Amino acid sequence: MNKIIKKTGLAASALSLLLLSGCTKNFEDINTNPDALPYSPPNNTLVNVLRNTGEQFGGDVDGYGTFAGYIVKIQYMDFMSGLVPTNNTYGNRWYACYYNNTQLKDMLDYTEKTAAGYKNVRFIARIWxxxxWSYLTDGWRNVPFTETFQGTEEQGGVLRAKYDKQEDIYPAILKSLKEIADEMAKGYGTDELDGADAIYYNPSKKDLDLEMLKWRKFCNSLRLRIAMRISGVAPDLAKSTIEEIAGKPDTYPVIGDNSESCQLSYPGAPPYYEPWYNSGMIGNRRNxxxxSDIFIDHLIDTKDPRxxxxxxxANDGEYRGYPNxxxxxxxxxxxxxxxxxxxITNAAGATPFFKACETYYILAEAAMLGYNVGVSAQMAYExxxxxxMADNGISTExxxxxxxxxxxxxxxxxRxxxxxxxxxxxxxxxAWSLYRRTGVPTTNYPSLNSIFGKKHNDQPWRLPYPNNEYLYNKANTDVAAAKVVDNVWGEQMWWDKRTGKF
Known part of the structure; x- marks a missing residue:
């Protein structure tokens, strides 16, 4: 990235000098700022990526919230209550994923020769x-993966990356996470993270080993999530992954307490507000x-204290949902x-990426599938x-x-x-991925005011490929989108085996 910027700036400077004063052989010297760093410090890169992830993916109130059956619009109504299904929708999420991974790869390349001095920051970068990658493939299914970041001549000169199949991406992610988990089991580095770790760093109680242990737990918990996602289509890989983690808790510890949940907390001061607060309160937009009616109805029917x-x-003292x-x-x-x-009223709130309870829902389901996870389904579920409940402030009683x-x-x-x-x-x-994999909530339904009428009977199955992919990587994108219908339907996720949906 820096080389590209540098070369672009060099060309512009050369043209200007040529027009003004003939030519010179010192273009690069003239165009170099002696006070500028050639690369961003690794810790700066990491905190930028973590912050960017929270800001880009943490502010979705409707959209995914609607797809999952939680939230509906009650003002400024549109056809899809959060998704106008064009190939320009949700493009920022796509670009944020690739931007973040580009930044992390540049940092990993930069620190490769001095890896010992950046061992901890590199662990976190690789996990993230x-x-x-898991976010990308769960959102868009087939995505550029193996040929990504090969644009320079030294890397292979691939400017238009092919799209890899989701069924090939998943095993690669699991393989990479296992490698990281095995390396972390052998020991952490000594490099301090301080403010670079926007997720687990605690300035009032500095404990580097505890901080890295939590990252190690997130790594293995992410393995659990991904393995369970594919349990219906790659049962052998899912079973071996989950049993390995559950069978070796000392080697592969997982998130088991709310204090270990992977989430990005915000300072709560301008401009760093928690995204739901920022979009929900500023300018009185909360209303x-x-x-959703299905969400409220379920909570009422089950007398769920959450x-x-x-x-x-509502204004009459009752809980009442609204149709999607x-x-x-x-x-x-x-x-x-x-x-x-x-x-929605806590400016210093948090964007969750992995809640502690998720670990035990996964283990409960694994036990139901007959996996040896060292705990019964009932115990894990409870x-x-x-x-x-504790995470929501609900009493034990x-x-x-x-x-x-x-x-x-x-x-x-x-259950x-x-x-x-x-x-x-x-x-x-x-939650949207849970719905697409399991069909729960079974009461979920598409927009009542869809521009497609009754052509589709389900929430979106995927996100649309961005318009720029069709402009600049058209041949590969056309192949990837061959089975896509109306931008968000047509081909279900590899792991989505539901039937009767269209």
Whole structure:
């Protein structure tokens, strides 16, 4: 990236000098700022990428929130309540993934010869690269992967990267994460992270080993998530991955407590507000959104105490959801439930990437599949519920009442999935993936006001390829999009085996 900028600047400077004063042989010397760093310091690069991820992916109130069945628009209604399905929608998310991975790769290349001095920052960078890849493929299915970042002559000169199949990307991500996990099991580095680690660094209690242990846990927890995602299409790989992690807790520790959840917290001062707060409160825009009817109805039907955390009561003192994609908003905006204060009024709140409860929902499902994970499905499920309730500020008494009532373990995967759906609120992208894989919530439905009418009976299956991909990588993009219909349907994710959807 820096070389490209440098060469572009050199060409511009050369032309100017040629026009003004003939020619010179000192173009590069003249065009070089002696005070500028040739590369960004590795720690600066890391914190920039982590912050960028939170800001780019943490602000989706509707969109993924609508796809997952949580949130609907009640003002400024549009056809899709969050997605106008053109090939220009969600392009910023695509570019953010590649921007972040480009920055991390440049940093890893720069530190390769002095890796010992940057061991910890390199561990985190590599883990985050894989998180970005998982996000990309879960959003767009087939994406440029193996030929990415090969644009320079030294790297191979590939300017138009081919798209790799999702079924090839997943094993590669799992392989890379295992390599990182094995390396971390042998020991961490000594390089201090300080403010570069925007996720786990605690300035009031500096403990580098604990900080790196949490990253190690995130690495293995991410392996659990990815393995479970493909359990229906690559059962052998899923089983061996999950059993290896569960069977060697000392070698492969996982996130097991809310204090270990992977999330980006914000200072809460201008301009660094938590994104939902920023979009929900500034300019009094909070009343743009309400909770979906299917979400509120489920919480009411199951007497789920988390309703008090995720939703506000309507003006008559009742919880009430609103239909997805209605042609008009409610006659009174306060006649429906808005997003709860716990999630939208905290300027110093957090963007979650992996909640602790997710670990145990995965282990519960793994146990149901017959995997040897060292814990029963019921024990893992109840642990997950307790973690989610605590994360939402719910009392032990209310949690126990729920587990004795509608939330009681009934020895089905559906019980796991329904509760996991509730627990993933605000981690909307992951909840959308849960829906696409499992079909839960089964009550989910597309926009009532879709421009396609009844042509599609489901929420979007994918995100549209950005317009620039069709402009600058058209041949490869056309191949990748051959089975795509109306930009977001046509071909389901590799791991999405639901039937009857169109």
């Amino acid at each position: 690269q894989n998180y970005m 743009n959104w309400a909770l 309703i008090a955390a995720v939703a506000l009561k 994609g209605a042609k008009q908003g409610p006659s009174s905006l306060t006649s429906v439930s808005w997003i709860g204060d716990r999630y 642990k997950a519920v307790n973690l989610s 209310a949690t126990n009442a729920y587990l004795a009532g509608a939330g009681k373990w009934n020895n089905t995967k559906e 796991i999935w329904w509760d996991m759906w509730v627990a993933l609120f605000k981690e909307n992208f992951e």
